[in-house]
Structure formats: structure tokens, C-alpha cells
Amino acid sequence: MPGKSALSASSRAGRPRPGRTRRVLAVIVLTAAVVTAVLALALGRDTTGGGTTAPATVSTPEGQEPANPELLALARRDAADPLALGSPDAPVVLIEYSDFQCPFCGRFARETKPDLVRGYVDKGILRIEWRNFPVFGAESDQAARAGWAAGQQNRFWQFHDVAYAEPRRRNAGDFSEDSLIVMARKAGVEDLARFEKDMASDAAHEAVIRDSEEGYGIGVTSTPAFLVNGRPVLGAQPTDVFTDLVDKAAGQARQREDGDE
Secondary structure, three states: OHHHHHHHHHHHHOOOOHHHHHHHHHHHHHHHHHHHHHHHHHHOOOOOOOOOOOOOEOOOOOOOOOOOHHHHOOOOOOOOOOOEEOOOOOOEEEEEEEOOOOHHHHHHHHHHHHHHHHHHHOOOOEEEEEEEOOOOOHHHHHHHHHHHHHHOOOOHHHHHHHHOOOOOOOOOOOOOHHHHHHHHHHOOOOOHHHHHHHHOOHHHHHHHHHHHHHHHHOOOOOOOEEEEOOEEEEEOOOHHHHHHHHHHHHHHHHHHHHHHO
């Protein structure tokens, strides 16, 4: 299967070394921040992240760092992971660091993810792995734990779609415990008592901390942030940015497979 060589390549890469990996992504984060600042000056927009007027995308240069094997190794490829979509053997893995209160994460969820699922996940080319990266306070953390709890009943992605179905207010009760229970019900979570217990559990807290520490360890500071087979992408970029990267990564995986034969 085409994905096996990509999987073995990821395994050979070993665990990432935090220092070097952080430097790799920090260069890209810094470059993106400079570009965003220039855009803000030109357009007169707020880039503080405190409102909804920040640019919809964070531009990244064409000459950005190449795919990094240490970042590639972050793909978990766990067949039992309820917070992942697609085959564990898919040749391309997109890792998404997101916050349920992030408006641009919501834009990606509504406008880009459906196209990626139809065009790549359903065809066995792409796997999407979610990482909880709550950065906007208590309701973000609570929503992350709620998503994890929904995943314990195999309804994470349904919960994800309900949570991102429309723009929501930040830290204004839209992600209160009662609101999250309503979302879980809409997502088809059957055992709501278990959902509440799981949401408040140490296991949920530890799972969110694990994802967050992974993101911070490679230099992620804002959402959404992505890795496409080890290539960082920052911000809610247009869909064609992702499709181009997935196509290139899939082609590279095929070349590696041909070389191994």
C-alpha cells in the first residue's frame, strides 16, 4: 500500500528534538508575523487576536522551510484515535492545532476541511489528525475537553462540526458547560451523563495538555496551525494552498515508494 513507505519513513525519523524543531518553525512563525504586520498596516486591520477583524489568513512565503522529518514524525497514525480522520496508512498526514473559540479555525472547518475530506481523505490520500490547542481562556479549555469526551463515544468530528457550524462569541458563555452539552446532543452523543463525566475527567485534562505541549514544543503560538507531512502552514489559508501541498506531499510519497522498490 502506498502509505506504508511514508509510515516507515516517519518511524525511521524518530522522535523530534525539541530545540532544533522549535528553531525550524520559529523562523516560519517570525516570517509570517512580519507579513501579517505589513498587511495590517496596509489594510488598517487589528491583528491582536482579540476581535474578529484580524486578517482571515496569515501569509507564508513560497520559499518557506522544506518538509522537516522531525515534524513529520509527530504524526501519530493511531488507528484507534477518535480525533483523526482517514486511514493511518494514508501517504499524507495533516496535523491541525486548533481552538474551538478561534474564528479562523472555524473558517477552515467550514470552508476547507469538507473539500479536503471529499477530495483526499475519502480517497485514502490524506489523514487529518486533530490536536487541541486552547489559547483563548477557560471556555477554550472546556471546549477542548468536551471534544475529547465526545470522541470517547466516537462522535468527535460530529461535535467538531456542530461547534464550528457558525461563528460564536468568545468567552461569553457560548462554550459554557450547558452549551457544550447541547452541542453534544446535536452531535449524536448518546450517553450524556458519561459525556459530562469524561469532560471533567483527569484523562481529558491530560489529553489536552499532551496536545498543547506538543504544539508549544515546536513553536506554535496561535491558531490555526498545521503540518502537512512536516511542512508548516499558518493561518486559515485558502483551500488551494492545502490542496497544492497535499498533492505535492502525495507525489513525494509515491517517489519514495518507487525508490524503495
